[in-house]
Amino acid sequence: MITSIFNGERLKLARRFNKFTLLELAEQLRVSKQMVSKYEKNLSQPTGEMMFRIEEVLGFPRRFYFEEDFVYDKVGNTYFRALSKATKKDIEAQKIRVDFLSILYRLVEEYIELPMQKIPELDVDGMTMEELAQEAREYWGLGEKPIKNMVELLEVNGFIVSTSKMNLEVIDAYTQTREINGKDTYFIVLGNDKGSRYRRQFDAAHxxxxxxxxxxxxxxxxxxxxxxREIENQANDFASAFLLPKEAFTRDVSMMPTNLDHYLFLKKKWHVSVGAMVRRAYNLMIIDSDDYTKLQRTMGRYGWRKAEPLDDKSEPTSPVLLPKSIKTLLEHDVFDGYSILEELSNIYQFPIRENMLEDLVGLEQGTLAKYRKKRSGVVVELKQRS
Incomplete structure (x- = not known):
């Protein structure tokens, strides 16, 4: 519920989402660090002029800071890749991103029949990663076929996938489970920075x-x-086995297991990076440690650690469920470019600007503007003639 009282917790949320420290925000606002701290602790209220600065710097509309605290259902752990290298403010910003995504998901679920969750129940304690990956493939009817689009596989089976321009070298992707409307909902956020479809495949499987x-x-x-580290290694082993099923991949790679040109040929079939395939061949003992080391050195000499051949030949696969859902609501006049923002503000206490909504769900910038309807507060009615 909107109030006339500034909510310092909302300022802290906006600051952390933008990855500012107290000092960094203070410098942007041209006030002391102590004053920003007072705002966040509700010991002082910003002036009207200061509110203009806060809106400009943090990107949220004024109303955002006059809402009550968000209340979320049960929130699970957020699994980050390379968590040990990520900074605290990087991690906080991405967790808040999932908070915001969960609000948008609740809006979409209210109006759209989303794909039903189809998730295998696996005997984690009694099976190897190889067996777990095989059982998951069987559950989804994949057989030994290559998986061309991991993002699509996740979305059709009820996972909520999003992309984020993280601008980070230390976080490729992350996932979080949270309870929404009494059921576990699974969010996966993939980085948009590296631009490789093949690496995204592995990130999604991880x-x-x-x-x-x-x-x-x-x-x-x-x-x-x-x-x-053990948790991350397990996820890597599962992803490798899931994307490259043992028997089919062994048949393919065994033809020329130490030839990098052969791996490039297989990259087109399996939609997985050469680096991941070489590692898989080593784990399956198709190549020995000497062969593995030689291949790694050759890839390093060619510069394949940063970018492999074929990486620039196709765009990374992108999630379509959330953006398509929002566009469906707009195209069927459930909302227009204005009213969807009003719904988020009035019903979900989440006032945001249209560019932020577009970024969160992966819509092209300017999409909401295309669905704005002209509005006028002047009402003209015909007189009733007797």
Whole structure:
């Protein structure tokens, strides 16, 4: 509910979403760090002029800061790749992103019949990663076929996938489970920075592994660094086995297992990077440690660690469920470019600007503007003639 009182928690939320420290925001607002702290702790209220600066710097409309705190259902752990290298403010910003995505998901679910969740129940304790990956493939009827589009596979089976321009080298992707309307909902966010369709395939499979084989509501702060590494290694092993099924991949790679040109040929078939295939061949003992080391050195010499051949020949696969859902609501006049923002503000206490909504769900910038309807507050009615 909107109030006439500035809510400092909302300022803190907007600051963290934008990855500002107290000092960095203070510098942007041209006030002291102590004053920003007072705003966030509700010990002082910003002036009208200061509110203009806050809106300009943080990108949220004024009303955002006069709403009550968000109330979320049960929120699980967020599994980040390379978590140990990510900064605290990077992690906080991405967690808030999922908070916002969950609000948009609730709006969409209210009006759109979303794909039903189809998620295998796996015996995690009694099976190897190889067996778990094979059982998941069988559950979704994949057989030994290559998976051309991991993002599509996730979306048709009820996972909520989004992309984010993270501008980070240390976070490729992350996943989170949260309870919404009494059921677990699975969010996967993939980085948009590296631009490789083949790496995105592996990132998506890695995040799927966290959902299928790791505890959703685990408190990761209780884990040691070794346990964190083990979780990441398990996810990598599952992703590798899921994307490159043992028997079919072995048949293909065994023809020329030490030839990088052969791996490039297989890259077109399996839609997985050469680096991932070489590692898989080593794990399956198709090549020995000497062959593996030689291939790694050759890839390093060619510069394939940063970008492989074929990476620039196709765009990364993109999620379509959320953007298509929003466009459907607009195209069928459930909302227009104005009223969808009003709905988010009035019903979900989430006032945002249209460019932020478009970024969160992956819509092309300017999409909402195309669906604006001209409005006038002047009402003209015909007189009733007797």
């Amino acid at each position: 995040e799927l592994a966290h959902i299928l084989i790791h505890e959703a509501y685990l408190d990761v702060s209780t884990l040691s660094k070794e346990e964190e």
